[in-house]
Amino acid sequence: MSVQDVRAFNRFYTGVIGALDYGRHLYAPYTLTEARVLYELAHAARLDAADLRTRLGLDAGYLSRILNRFEDGGLIERGPSDSDPRRRRVRLTGPGREAAGLLDERARDTVGALLGTVAPRDRTRLAEAMRAIRGILGDDSATGPGEVVLREPGPGDLGWIVQRNAALYAAEYGWNSDYEGLVARIVADFAEDHDPHRERVWIAELDGRPAGCVMCVRDDAPGTARLRLLLVEPEARGHGIGDRLVRAVIGFAREAGYRDLVLWTNDVLGSARRIYQRHGFALVAENPHRSFGQDLLGQDWRLELHGPGD
Incomplete structure (x- = not known):
C-alpha cells in the first residue's frame, strides 16, 4: 500500500x-x-x-x-x-x-x-471494512478489547481454515487426518469454483486475530444452502462468535434467495448443536457412522428460510 x-x-x-x-x-x-x-x-x-x-x-x-x-x-x-x-x-x-x-x-x-x-448483502461487509480501517489507524473504539469483527477471507485464510479444523478436532475429539482431507476438499472446491452472490466464507477476528470461521455454499438440492465448517478457537469462546457466524450465514442465505439452510454435524459437538437450536434449526435425521477414526452419530439439521407465503 x-x-x-x-x-x-x-x-x-x-x-x-x-x-x-x-x-x-x-x-x-x-x-x-x-x-x-x-x-x-x-x-x-x-x-x-x-x-x-x-x-x-x-x-x-x-x-x-x-x-x-x-x-x-x-x-x-x-x-x-x-x-x-x-x-x-x-x-x-x-x-x-x-x-x-x-x-x-x-x-x-x-x-x-x-x-x-448499497445492496443489503454488502452492508455488513462495508461496516466491517470501516471498523477495520479505524482499528488499523489507531481508533481503539473501533476494535476494543474483546470486540469481534467478521470479514471475508484474505490470502492464507483458506489454508488457516484447513489447518485449524484439523488441529482443533484432533486435539478435542481425537479425529484423524481423514477429517483434514475432508476439510481440504471442501475448501479447495470453494476456492476453485464458487458463485460470490450465492456462496461465501466468513473469518471472525477477535482483537485482530483469526478466531473462527464458517462457510455458506450451494447444496445439491434446489433452493438449498449448506452451512459448513463452523469453528471457534477455544480461547475465543464466550464472546458470542459462534452465534455471530451462524447469524451471518442465515442472513446471507435469506438475501441470496435460498428457501432452506441445512447442515451436517455430529452429536459430540454439543456447543455447536446448541447454537443451531438457538437459531431455529430442527434435527431431521440421525445416522451412526465410522469416520475420522471414531464411532460417531451424524446429524442432519434444517432451517426453513422462507415460509409458503414468502
Missing part, C-alpha cells in the same frame, strides 16, 4: 460525502468544525473546554471564538468545572440541543441515503 492509495481513497470518500451535501445544507448555518463541536457537547454528560479542545485537536483561540459565538447565540452556557474551578464547563442549552438534534437528523438522513445505494 502506498501514500497514493490512501490519498485516492480520501478523495473518493470525501467526494461521496460531499456529493450528498449540496450547498452545505448538512451543516448550515454552521461550519463543519462548529457542527462537530455541537455533536461532542450533545453526546457528553459533562465536558470542560480543555477536554473539548483535546478531543477535537483544535487551537485554543479557534475553539474560544466558536464557543463565544455559541454563547452569544444562546446555544451554550459556561461555568466553573465540577472537577476543577480553574477550568470552564461547557453545556448545551435547550436551543443548543435543538440545533444539535437537527444536525444529527440531517446526518442520519444523509448516511441513510448513502446506504440506500
